Amino acid sequence: MTYKRASFTLMGVLTGLLCFFAILLSTPWGAQLSLYFVGKVSSLQVEYKSGALLDDLVLRKLKIENDSALINASNIRLRLHLRCLWKNQICIDELSIGTLQVNIKEAQPAESSEQLAEQAINSTNFTLPFSVKLKKFSLARAQITTQGLAINLTEFSSALSVNKNVVSNIAINIDNARLLKAHINLSAAKTSSPLQPVTPWPLASLPKMYLPVKLALKSLAVKTLIINELDNTGSEKTLINTTNNVARLSWFKTQLSIEELSSKVAAVGAFLLKGKVDFVPPYLVDLALSSSIDNFELLPQLSHSEQKVSLKGDLADLVTTISNAGELTLTAKMSVDVTNANLPYKLQADVSQFTLPDDIANVITPSTLLLNSEGDLNRHVIDLKSNISGFGYQDAALELQATYSEQTFKIKTLYFEEFKENSRLDITGELQLGNRLLWDVKVSSSGISLPNIDQRLSGRLQGNIYSKGFWQDNEWAFTLTDSMVKGEINKIAFNAGGNVDINHKGQLASSKIKLNYGDIALNIKGHSDTHWYVDGTVNVGDSSLWLKDIESGITANISISGPVEQPEFNLQGELKKLLVVNLASDAIKVEVKYRPLDNHQHEVAFSSARINWNDHTINGVNLSSSGDLNQQKVKLAWLGDSAIDLLINSDYSPVGEEWQVQTDQVKFSLGDDVFKSSQPLNILYNNSLKTLAVNKHCWLGDGAQLCLKDDATLKVAQDELRLAIQLDTDLLTPFIPKDITVRSTLVGNVAVGWQQNKMPTVNAKLLISDGDIKTTKEGELHQLLEWQKGELTLIVDNSSVAGKLAFFAQNSAEIVNLSSTLVFADSRTINSQLNINEFNLSPLQVFLPELTSLEGLLNSRLTVSGDLDKPIITGDIRLTKGEAKILGNINTLTDLNMALKFKGQQAIISGGVNINNALANLKGDVDWQDELKGNFDFDGESLKLSVPPDLTITVSPHLNAQIKASELKISGRIEVLEGKLLVNKLPQGSVSLSKDVIMVNDAGEQVANEKPFELFTNVRVVITDAFKVEGQGFIGRLGGELQVSQQANQPLQLFGSLKIPEGRYRAYGQDLSLTKGIISFNGTANNPYVSMQATRSIEKENIIVGIDATGLANSLNIKLFSKPTMQQSETLSYLVRGRGLDAETSDSNTAIGVALGSALTNFSGVLTQIEKLPLINRIEIDGDDEQASIAGYLGEQVYIKYGLGIKDPINELTVRFYLLSRLWVETVSGLENSADIYYSFDIK
Helix, strand or coil, rough: CCHHHHHHHHHHHHHHHHHHHHHHHHHHHHHHHHHEEEHHHHCEEEEEEEEEEEEEEEEEEEEEEEECCCEEEEEEEEEEECHHHHHHHEEEEEEEEEEEEEEEECCCCCCCHHHHHHHHHCCCHHHCCEEEEEEEEEEEEEEEEECCCEEEEEEEEEEEEEEEEECCCEEEEEEEEEEEEEEEEECCCCCCCCCCCCCCCCCCCCCCCCEEEEEEEEEEEEEEEEEEEEEECCCCEEEEEEEEEEEEEEEEEEEEEEEEEEECCCCCEEEEEEEECCCCCCEEEEEEEEEEECCCCCCCCHHEEEEEEEEEEEECCEEEEEEEEEECCCEEEEEEECCCCCCCEEEEEEEEEECCEEEEEEEEEEEEEEEEEEEEECCEEEEEEEEEEEEEEEEEEEEEEEEEEEEEEEEEEEEEEECCCCCCEEEEEEECCCCEEEEEEEEEEEEEEECCCCCCEEEEEEEEEEEEEEECCCEEEEEEEEEEEEEECCCCCCCEEEEEECCCCCCCCCCCEEEEEEEEEEEEEEEECCEEEEEEEEEECCCHHHHCCCEEEEEEEEEECCCCCCCCEEEEEEEEEECCCCCEEEEEEEEEEEEEECEEEEEEEEEEEEEECCCEEEEEEEEEEEEEEEEEEEEEEEEEEEEEEEEEEEEEEEECCCCEEEECCCCCEECCEEECCCCCCCEECCCCCCCCEECCEEEECCCCEEEEEEEEEEEEEEEEEEEEEEEEEHHHHHHHCCCCCCCEEEEEEEEEECCCCCEEEEEEEEEEEEEEEEEECCCEEEEEEEEEEEEEEEEEEEEEEEEEEEEECCCEEEEEEEEEEEECCCCCCEEEEEEEEEEEEEEHHHHCEEEEEEEEEEEEEEEEECCCCEEEEEEEEEEEEEEEEECCCCCCCEEEEEEEEEECCCCEEEEEECCCEEEEEEEEECCCCCCCEEEEEEEECCCCEEECCCEEEEEEEEEEEEEEECCCEEEEEEEEEEEEECCCCCCCCCCCCCCCCCCCCCCCCCCCCCCCCCEEEEEEEEEEEEEEEEECCCEEEEEEEEEEEEEECCEEEEEEEEEEEECCCCCCEEEEEEEEEEEEEEEEECCCEEEEEEEEECCCCCCEEEEEEEEEEEHCCCEEEEEEECCHHHHHHHHHHHHCCCCCCCHEEEEEEEHHHHHHHHHHHHHHHHCCCCCEEEEEECCCCCCEEEEEEEEECCCEEEEEEEECCEEEEEEECCCCCEEEEEEEECCEEEEEEEEEECCC
16 A cells, blocks of 8 residues: 555656646746746846747847856747657757857967867767757857957858767768858957067977867858958958858868868959868878969959969978969979978979069060079078060070078079170179178179160160178278270260279278260279378260250369368369250359368359340359358349349257248349348247247338238148238239239238148138229220229138138128138039129120120129039029110110029029010020020010111011020011011122132131031911012012921921012013012922012003913023913013004014113113102103103103104103093193093903
């Protein structure tokens, strides 16, 4: 019984425990309880959100902190289940972390690598009780920081499995690992102490590296990897920037196998690494690296090339093979012992093709290069052979055999040989580097052509140069022994030679230097014992042979004398016929005495009788300086177009590093302008304090004054100088156009500031006195602007320029106010305001000779801001009370009012004008944001215009104009209400211009007939019947509609017709009435279709004759017609003479001919002048064999005819009065007088 009770009790306890664990694992509150107990017994802090341990657990935050690290995680989700436990495996469907922050604290002293390796080897028995399978792990963002390192990861995901095999080896497999971005920041290493402990070579003793588990990284893809270095200021410098990084590798025990390690480096290229490494000392390596470089700035010759690198062997004998294909083609093989701190090596390189930098490759073309070298870090043996072409040499051989050891470079053989020109150069010797620079070099050549470096330099030289010496601190020695070079340069003989032996102690052995080159000769010889004994001469016939821009002959005597401790250099020379750019002088004398070791005591003098600089001539020029390092006296004087007499006394104090300059009162003249200082100048410069002190003084001139009102001490690095200025505008005349005169005075203060590494600053505030601006036109002065006072402000600093200009009238009213600020930055900006108040336009008439009068008031309020390339303009411009009259034109423009309103990069135009007391309006807008474009409307009603003496017209225009950068479109409607056009005859002999006429200007150059716009026209012209036309024998009215069209680069097109409702036309000497008149246009304007009919009525015979003209204007078909119908000759007789053919006349054709002759006389203008008499019209001139007559009408009812006998001197006067059209009374007075009554009727 007791046993059963105990069994039941035990089973109850076990069942309760199982239920309790089930509740803990599968319920939310069980999960919370579990996490609570975990937090109590450990450093783990958890903030629960939802779910159970085995059912989608979600944690808001998780925090782990210990002595070595602080870990914070948020938004953690775990999906764990136990269905794989039967396989001794834990299955995790998903583990995701939103953010992860790991802060690794300052590390404790680490164990040695040997200890770590030993621990790894001894941990081979490490096992897990079960396997782990994680289907999906995701990490949105992670940040890992430690001392000097910060790693930021974005969007990492992978799958992970940890398996235990039968031999208890643990295998870790990572698959499908992806990382969007890895950003690593490295802090710059701190400056190390100058005393570093000596550490053994780290590769001398290599540890065995052992991994007790099988690690297989089946696939890792990193989209972007960036490694930056942060300096002490926080600025980043990108060290590595790669994309598309892929890694596939495995590591077990000491074997590392790299299946693929590839990456693409931004803007450089891509690489791929494969191979194996055995981490058992001395590490057996078998790696292959292949790469392709697209662009490599450090060595451009590697751009667009492919490389292959092979590393085989152990680190004690590592053999590296390198090959490159591209612009640089090479193969190289090197063996090196990297376990030895001296890195002993052997290198063989064969470069079959390579290119040099562009600036060198333009002149040098290398072909091959062979290099053999061996040694270590302390000693190198070099054997170099190459063939090059360039500088005028072809396939020249270059060979170098040398050794380098302990900072000494010994050249056994260095020769250059080119067989085509038989050129050879040999160099042997020794060069020691370090604190003491020492050389012992011999250069010899049996003959070498000068390299073709400069086209102006050519020739061939031969000779020997042997030099040795040293330089260390202030000690030195130089010898040149039995050296000689001769040959020719630029086809001029060259010969130079010498022996020199000198040192820093002033010891000069017997030495000489001789150089002859054309008309240049230099000879120096001498020696020293306790004194110097050196003499020499320099003679140069023409300096332009070696100084292109300077022409002069030079002669000079040079000597060095005095004690060895105090040498004195003397030079007496002369420059003859000096010409430098625009400066010329017949002679300049130079005298110099200089003791460099006697506190730099010197005496220098330059003198010239005359110096010309362009058109400026100065005479008696003298410049001299004497003194030493502490005291100097400088004199400068000349006369001529300018003059100066200046004496400067200066003192230098080495202790305080002060340099003081004092002058007498300074005076100089430039032309007629004389400038002088108000008092002597006193300037003190302190080099230790970097300050400059200047006494107060003024510079006075005619119409100008510049003053420093107080003593000033200025800092050279940063300070400001304040000056008072008074300036008459007469001094600005050279900078103002010749036809402009400005009269005024500027008074104010100017502050000039400066600061190191920045532009100087200027702050000027000036008052402008009363004045004006005038222009000269045709010998007369015309005033443009007058003011009572003004202001000018200018501020210039390192990044901007700001200014303000204002003028005021006598009543203190503001005339013009302009202020502007221009900022110089990456994008230049402007901020300007322009205000103009009641400015009268009348002074501007002088610039517009086409106008006889101009009036109007201009006002503006404009603001310009934004980018200087595309400024924003706001505000308006208004013209009111405008009036204008055009020269030679009776039309007047009054009440001209225009407004231009700006809105950014747009403007709206509106306004109106009275044209001969009729109102016309203009409105439109302009946009220049992308390109210039505008739209304008011009409207007017009954505008009366006159173009004397030919045209008066009344029109109502309604036009639209659209303008772009290169085209103009005009459309709309023009109504011609009434008017009159007088078409005058051209003077006799006038002809039109031929199409092949070329117009030229005064210089004989062809005048370009450029059109500012491509013109498009679509205008409808409506002409009412009230429009009159007179001229060329026609009097009448005209009316109709025309469509005026034109396309770009096409002739004008007309469509429509004109009708002549009423008119008279003189033809064949007679007045004809137009009974029909139509002119039709269907394209070209110069060849319309014409349909016209003109008639003459013979009232006494009730006959109508006329002309009918039809067809195109260039091929008219003209016919005669009559009512009633009659023969053409009869019709012509009635048309010309006013009567039919005479039956009794022997020759009717003769009569017609006489009549046509008289008609031609009429057409010449006689009848035209008679008809201008009042009341007289329809004048006729007629004639036959017996009599010539002239006839016409007084008014409409009185007919008068006067006849003159041809054969007999009998004159006859006929007067006819029409009572009716067929009934008239006629009286004839002549040889016989008569009075008759006539009635005319038709018999059918």
